Amino acid sequence: MATRSAKSLKLSPPRNAFYAQSGGVTAVINVSAQGVIETARKYPQKIGKVYAGRNGIIGALTEDLIDTSKEPLANIKGLGFTPSGAFGSCRYKLKSLDQNRREYERLIAVFKAHDIGYFFYNGGGDSADTCLKISQLSQSMGYPLTAVHVPKTVDNDLPITDCSPGFGSVAKYVAVSMLEAGLDVASMAKTSTKVFVLEVMGRHAGWITAACGLAQNNKFGHVAPQILLFPEIVFEPKKFLSEVDRVVKRDGFCAIGVSEGIRSIDGKFVAESGLIDAFGHAQLGGVAPVIADLVKRELKLKNHWAVADYLQRAARHISSKTDVEQSYALGKAAVEYAVKGMNGVMPAVRRLSSKPYRWDIVAAPLAEIANHEKKMPRDFITANGFHITQKCRNYLQPLIDGEAYPPYEGGLPAYVQLKNQAVKKKLPPFSL
């Protein structure tokens, strides 16, 4: 028996794995990377080395591979508490096989040259689509490859999975920030700022905006935010101003969470509604100043506004422990699926219970993930469109639960910077 087993191992030697980060990075995408790398090392009969793509899929196309086996162990551990994309990420969507056969042929040439048999793609909806296409290469181009997608998106808009890694940490960041800024405004409102606007991410789905709403907490007497503006709800200036007016008269101040992606009745982004610079150029971006200006002009109320931008998605210092744990578990599950030969799938979080919060991981077919966007259900938003319902709170609360602080040195998080040693190239260059 011992001989036969040794023989069968010889018959299918381990093959290398490719891992890449894709799209906007998060506070915890590196935690999934850690999960992938550490789990792969537990299957030496199946998986050889884990090569990471430098700057995502571009690293595969240009044969710019990183040998994670050469990274000091402390750095791999450090992925568990370091935000951003440690190997570099990119925004680069592969076209269909028909439209760009050249890129797929190149990918296969690189995979062949480095004996890559496993493909792990860590990204959102667009990336799931890329991963799906690559999972089909086995059939369409006769190259044996197991492709598994590792979910990631702060927008929380992936279908099937109960939530997406990265979202819980952004949610915690915006809820904490809104709570703190809300207390600030409340304590100054008598003689100073009456209206505060915080702009958050989520261009098409209001999940992050909704998370701001968690700051409002009756038990502690925290009233802010009183108004949320979701991309799912058409922005009506008159209705909005009347609500601000009502809240300021009632509470003495009003804190507002607004999605960068709210639109007017004409379908245009409010952020793009009319600001021009001194040279007459349209000024893009920043819905918060537009909203604040509207309040100032129409209600004559003193206001302040903040735009969290990258601060929210990079804020590893205040990550949710739930999010960190799920990010690791999903990276781990992706490898476990791959070694079982499950191709074209994505590990997804399944919620078993909200109170107490219990979850497990199930395999979701990529065809059902790719290019589907999960927006906020209407019953997660109050009837007037300006806040979240209890149902939404029950969904969101467990996702921000628990703290997972990074280690500090000299007052700052001791985030690691990987060495990212390159794998020697074997092929001629390739132009993107």
Added chain:
Amino acid sequence: MATRSAKSLKLSPPRNAFYAQSGGVTAVINVSAQGVIETARKYPQKIGKVYAGRNGIIGALTEDLIDTSKEPLANIKGLGFTPSGAFGSCRYKLKSLDQNRREYERLIAVFKAHDIGYFFYNGGGDSADTCLKISQLSQSMGYPLTAVHVPKTVDNDLPITDCSPGFGSVAKYVAVSMLEAGLDVASMAKTSTKVFVLEVMGRHAGWITAACGLAQNNKFGHVAPQILLFPEIVFEPKKFLSEVDRVVKRDGFCAIGVSEGIRSIDGKFVAESGLIDAFGHAQLGGVAPVIADLVKRELKLKNHWAVADYLQRAARHISSKTDVEQSYALGKAAVEYAVKGMNGVMPAVRRLSSKPYRWDIVAAPLAEIANHEKKMPRDFITANGFHITQKCRNYLQPLIDGEAYPPYEGGLPAYVQLKNQAVKKKLPPFSL
């Protein structure tokens, strides 16, 4: 002896204390309040009750006093980890005695009615001036009162004291945020954002901007931020753009920390330089979008920008432990000075050593504090004007050292909301 001592106590019974928060609130001004209240309770022979002004000095003028002795102990403890002004703050500067005798007479009437013999004013430079005026009431209006100022300002612009409570926590917040956003941009720069701009507070002094610079750390290989724009340095667009261009060519990306208060050669705030809305109104505030737009227009580089606004000064979740300790110690020292009869002073932090960081507290005369603004020394800024020197780092680093996390419940900080029970009014109303 026992009889004599009892007699002398009877001769000077304890008098009540008044405490008020003034100006912009911080993440740790309540920690000073806790220091004042808890220390006052240690001197029952000298100090009776501590009354807090609701919404700062306005509470004294309108006889809207809060009886802190009625606040549950858990809430007083909670001041140690709750940001904002728990009693309410205000922006209200008393005029000179000549200009507004009516307000001073009212203050004395309120103090007399509630037997207030101690006045603690927790604020910045303007407030120090108010406190100084009130400390002179003893002489000028024959009312016995001991007035002590408790320092507070995120701007760090108070003279004499080595640093100001509130600053260390903002400094830590902006350094951590810049570190995290810098890693984010670095990992995306290959195909996406090349320039990131973070706007921070500090309209006249560049201390907070300087603190962004702490994120740059050779030991960890953290290169962001590469450019800082201080209010102390005239903003020259051409020089700035050429530096951005150089940095992006060298590092692949550029992260910029900018003070809200930078000015052009003509002395105008850059934030006010030309943005107008669709109706032709000047759009105030927000230097970050102006800088980002300049970069986009002139260098054609994709950019993102963030405005931290209140998030930075309210961020108790990432407060510096040094700052928390000093805030408490200064509140405590203020009471100790007062019971010694030291009038018209402010406890100030004196730095004894930077490495290791050692400090103590000394009394500074208010006349030397009021209305003096401490800007960044030129040798804290590099020759080219775009970064901080090692000397500045040595000054700043201890101020962000240590973490002092609040307790959490359900994923959010368990910040307290005081009951703030009112003291019964004894006087006729007063109109401001």
